[in-house]
Amino acid sequence: MIRKGLLSGLAVATMAFSACNNDDLNIGSSLTSETDKLEVTTANFNVITRTATVDSVIARTSDCYFGRVIDPETGAYITTDFMSQFHILETFSLPQKDSIVSKENGQVVADSCELIIYLGDASAFCDSLAAMKMKVTELSSPIDENQEFYSNYDPVRLGYLRQGGLQKSKMFTWADMYSTATEKSEDTYYNHITIPVNEPYTDKNGTTYKNYGTYVLQQYYLHPEYYRNSDAFIRNVCPGFFYEIIDGLGFHSQIPYTGMQIHYRAVSEDSIYNTQVTLAGTPEVLQTIRITNEQDKLRQLAEDNTCTYLKSPAGLFTEVTLPIDEMMQNHTSDSLLTASVSFLRINNEVHEKSTLSVPQNVLLICKDSVNNFFADKSLADNVTSFTSTYSSKENLYSFSNISALITHLAQLKADGLKNDINWEKNHPNWNKMMLIPIHLDQVTTTSAYYGSTTTTIGIEHNLSITSTRLVAGTATESPIQLKVVYGKYKNQ
Numbered sequence: 001m002i003r004k005g006l007l008s009g010l011a012v013a014t015m016a017f018s019a020c021n022n023d024d025l026n027i028g029s030s031l032t033s034e035t036d037k038l039e040v041t042t043a044n045f046n047v048i049t050r051t052a053t054v055d056s057v058i059a060r061t062s063d064c065y066f067g068r069v070i071d072p073e074t075g076a077y078i079t080t081d082f083m084s085q086f087h088i089l090e091t092f093s094l095p096q097k098d099s100i101v102s103k104e105n106g107q108v109v110a111d112s113c114e115l116i117i118y119l120g121d122a123s124a125f126c127d128s129l130a131a132m133k134m135k136v137t138e139l140s141s142p143i144d145e146n147q148e149f150y151s152n153y154d155p156v157r158l159g160y161l162r163q164g165g166l167q168k169s170k171m172f173t174w175a176d177m178y179s180t181a182t183e184k185s186e187d188t189y190y191n192h193i194t195i196p197v198n199e200p201y202t203d204k205n206g207t208t209y210k211n212y213g214t215y216v217l218q219q220y221y222l223h224p225e226y227y228r229n230s231d232a233f234i235r236n237v238c239p240g241f242f243y244e245i246i247d248g249l250g251f252h253s254q255i256p257y258t259g260m261q262i263h264y265r266a267v268s269e270d271s272i273y274n275t276q277v278t279l280a281g282t283p284e285v286l287q288t289i290r291i292t293n294e295q296d297k298l299r300q301l302a303e304d305n306t307c308t309y310l311k312s313p314a315g316l317f318t319e320v321t322l323p324i325d326e327m328m329q330n331h332t333s334d335s336l337l338t339a340s341v342s343f344l345r346i347n348n349e350v351h352e353k354s355t356l357s358v359p360q361n362v363l364l365i366c367k368d369s370v371n372n373f374f375a376d377k378s379l380a381d382n383v384t385s386f387t388s389t390y391s392s393k394e395n396l397y398s399f400s401n402i403s404a405l406i407t408h409l410a411q412l413k414a415d416g417l418k419n420d421i422n423w424e425k426n427h428p429n430w431n432k433m434m435l436i437p438i439h440l441d442q443v444t445t446t447s448a449y450y451g452s453t454t455t456t457i458g459i460e461h462n463l464s465i466t467s468t469r470l471v472a473g474t475a476t477e478s479p480i481q482l483k484v485v486y487g488k489y490k491n492q
Contacts, residue, residue, distance in 0.1 A: 037490045040337070046478035047341060048321040049470070051302040051309045052434065055295055056150035057461040058374045062283035063439050065313070065463055066117070067252030068132070068245045069125055073311075073356060073467055074301060076294035077249075080313065080463070083143065083155065083288045084258045084281035085240035088233040094277060095266050097221050102264040104210065108221060111274075112263045113213025115195040115241065119174060120254030123465060124357070128175040130250030136195055138165035139239040143286055148375050151291040151314045151463075155242050164202070166212055166241075170195045174251050213262035217277075230285050240286075252465065257282045289313075289463055307346055307469040310359050310437050312462040318343070318435040318470055319367065324409050325431075327484060334486040339406050341482045342398040343435065345390070346469040356467040359437035360390050362397050363459065366409075367432040379459060383408055387438070387459070397435070405433075406484075435470075437462035 068079040100108050115136060122128055140162035143149065155161050172193045176184065183189055201212045209215040219237050220227055226236040234240065243258075245251075258281035266275055281287070291314045298315055309316040327339075348355055365373055365385040372378075373385060380387045383404045388397045409431055416423035416430075424430065441458030473480035 038487050039490055041334075041486045043327075043484050043486070044481045045323045045326055045484065046475060047323065047473045047480040047482050048475055048478065049308045049343075049435075049473040049480060050319050051304070051307075052317045052319045053295065053298050053302050054314055054317055056152040056291070057314045057463075058371075059149040059151045059153055059288040059290065061287055061289050061439075061460055061463055062441060062458065063460060063463055064255040064287050064289055065252065065465075066243060066245070066255050067123070067126070068249055069123070069252045069465070070249065071297075071356075071465070071467075072125060074294070074297040076297040077292070078252075078313075078465060079245055079292040080252070081242070081244035081290045081292075082255065083139065083160075083240055083242045083286075083290075084255075085142070085230070085234050085285040085287070086238060086258075086260060086279040087282045087284045088227055088230045088279070090229050092227050094217070094220050099266050099268065100264060101267050101272050108214070108217045108264070109210045110213025110217055110262045110264050113197050113211050113216075114261055115168075115197055116259040116261060117193040117195070117243065118256050118258065119191045119193065120256050122174050123252040124355070125250075125465075126174055126252045127250035129173050130248060131171065131173060132248030132251045133169060133171050133246050134193075134195075135244050135246045136166075136168045136170065136197075137242045137244075138162045138167065139242060140165065142234045142239040143288060145286060149288050151289055153288070153290060155290070161242060162204075165204075166197060166201055168195055168197055168199075169246070172251075174253055213260075213264075216260075216262055217264065234285070240281075244290075254464070291463070306472060308472050309467065309469055310362065310435065311467040312359060312437040312464060314461075314463075315467070317437075320364070320433040320435055320473075322406070322409065322431050322433060323482065324406060324413070327406060327482070328410050331486055334488045336403045336406055337485040337487045338401045339403040339482060339484045340398070340400050341402065341480065342394075342396045343480065344396045344471040346471060347395065356465060358390055358468045359462055359466045361438050361440050361462070362388050362390070363436045363438045364388065364399055364402070364433050365436065367429040367434050370434055370436070374459075374461060377458060379456060387440070387456070403484075437466060439463070 064082050064084070065080045066082055068077060070076070071078050097108060102109050102111050139160050141160065143160065170193070176191050178194070179189070197212045199211060200208055201215050202208045203215055209218065216237060223236065226232050260279045261276050263274065263276045265272055293314055298311070301309055302316055308318040310318055345358065363380065363385060369384060378385070386399050386402060388399055390397055413424065413430055416427065420426065439460045439462045440456050441460065442454050442456050444452055444454045446452050471479050
């Protein structure tokens, strides 16, 4: 049985041993009296790692991407498509119907309407002038928020694309070829793709409108309750759109948000003016991303035993086997003060413009908990899950103290064996962790007393294109060492 005192009884929470050196052996003298000294010992243990292939990850995201490129590392095509809805503020309103000049047969109409995709910075391997073609398709119904979608989902097979609904193709490049130099120089300018949707539109009830914008405007005046919030709008008016790449190669960009602009004319004090209503697709509403990757080429990388990989999106993780039994052997009466481990990155041998960027943040988590962690939108608890940021100075990902994890796993096995002699056989992943590239959703607050504080409010899979190799750990003479500090009182 593993003693509960492995973490408590020594005020362990206040001890922060960041390294294991000869000075550690004298720590007991400074903390305790001569009659009750704390004996401190250190040990290093081999950590085993391997590359694990991942065919998909949870598709829900606040960090959307769009494009099709060739992975310079594998030569494989990577295609990212996405679905987005529109956010409606609870204060949303339109002018009185009588003040709108744009009318036909007494009904409000939109003079024009367009969907807009706003573009972030181009990826390093994006050709800003590459000719691309996309297809935009109206959804038949809202994506079920209670159903978890993975990045290899098929919206056609799932029946989410409306047959006979709005569908529009668009040729485009990352570089905006339509805005003038003056427009681009304005502070309010944001690089974007505009998709006009001015053709006649027929809704599910068979009613035909001048264009899609006319449909949205008329629904407001018929059913203002549909616009009281995002959920009502998505369920009753516009479930969202699916954006997919259908031709071209060399474009890849982050999509901060999407939009829809509906233009019409109104009158105020006998003056007619042009105006518009703007709807935004933002992280406040559901966004899902579909990733098409060539799994056979990813598996070829995974078979390289000289290293392990971290590769996104939906590519390669590093599996980590912790030597829990070996660490606990002859130490059941000791307290585990600290346990640290680092994963060293292997530098790229060739530096080119198209070299993939290094994942900046990673998650270390129990292997069997991965799906639930992301599905439940969990944060790292520093017991069964930990985050680390890449250190360019040291060229590694470091976890300074995972002692709580070691204690948890040791106790988990001890409790399991009490009731099931075959527990370890039935739980082969009990001591296995996954090292996963992640995106941290963070907010920074500023206080006059405490300065700036950054808080993590969300953890998602990294869906950008990144990759790095790590030094591999083997069972014998592993270069990956789990460094442990034990402690116990002399009179125990």
